[in-house]
Amino acid sequence: MGRVNTVIFDFDGTIADTNKLIIDSWQAVYRAYTGKEGDEAYILSTFGEPLYYSMAKTFPDYDLEETVSIYRDFQKEIFSDSIKAFPGMVNLIKDLKNKGYKTGIVTSRLRYSTYEGLSVFGIEDCIDELVTVEDTDKHKPHPEPALICLQRLESKPEESIMVGDSFFDIGCAKNAGMKAVMVNWSQALSSGMDSAAIPEGEEDSSIFEPDYYIEDANDLWHILREDK
Numbered sequence: 001m002g003r004v005n006t007v008i009f010d011f012d013g014t015i016a017d018t019n020k021l022i023i024d025s026w027q028a029v030y031r032a033y034t035g036k037e038g039d040e041a042y043i044l045s046t047f048g049e050p051l052y053y054s055m056a057k058t059f060p061d062y063d064l065e066e067t068v069s070i071y072r073d074f075q076k077e078i079f080s081d082s083i084k085a086f087p088g089m090v091n092l093i094k095d096l097k098n099k100g101y102k103t104g105i106v107t108s109r110l111r112y113s114t115y116e117g118l119s120v121f122g123i124e125d126c127i128d129e130l131v132t133v134e135d136t137d138k139h140k141p142h143p144e145p146a147l148i149c150l151q152r153l154e155s156k157p158e159e160s161i162m163v164g165d166s167f168f169d170i171g172c173a174k175n176a177g178m179k180a181v182m183v184n185w186s187q188a189l190s191s192g193m194d195s196a197a198i199p200e201g202e203e204d205s206s207i208f209e210p211d212y213y214i215e216d217a218n219d220l221w222h223i224l225r226e227d228k
Contacts, residue, residue, distance in 0.1 A: 004224050006160035008149055011107040013165035014049060014183055015089045016117050021075060021082040028074040028164055029067055042216060048166025050108045050139045079113060083120045086185055088217030097126040104129040104149040108139060129153050141171025146178060167208045174207040182210035
């Protein structure tokens with residue numbers, strides 16, 4: 001691996017603590033269709049998946065666009081007031097930018113809400129490229145979202161690292177030829193991964209094994225120093 005000059009992040013669960021917001025948004029859909037709340041452990045197991053995929057498999061008997069609209073309309077009203085950054089992440093991203101690293105975000109979230117979150121944290125100008133669910137039909141763990149980000153940044157996979165909180169992030173990074181970092185504050189990690197979300201023909205389970213774990217945002221600096 002060459003010297004790392006590019007750091008790509010996931011957004012939800014990595015930079016932003018949106019866990020309760022996402023769970024509450026899911027519960028709004030459950031209440032609308034069933035009159036009661038769903039199983040939280042199951043909801044956690046969907047973290048990292050594209051929303052349309054998760055909703056289609058969970059509510060197959062309902063109109064998918066309506067289902068997604070219930071979720072997004074609920075979330076839109078409270079988004080800015082409900083999210084917070086994980087400790088140290090804002091300063092980490094600012095410091096990376098100040099030290100000359102190229103930075104990107106690859107997320108399954110929509111562009112407008114991702115940018116809104118970055119603005120809430122005051123780091124919208126610290127992210128060089130933003131790849132969202134709207135930029136590609138292929139989603140994590142497929143490499144395409146990461147490769148699009150690398151292409152826009154004019155960065156090489158072997159000189160880049162990706163930080164995420166789910167197996168989907170790790171698989172996306174490894175499939176794209178990047179080193180992968182898992183954050184230990186991940187709720188997605190503790191809930192496991194739905195094997196049905198693994199692309200057909202994906203037989204190498206090692207792509208879901210992180211190269212590194214970090215317990216604190218500043219731990220990333222130890223990794224970057226090792227890879228100089």
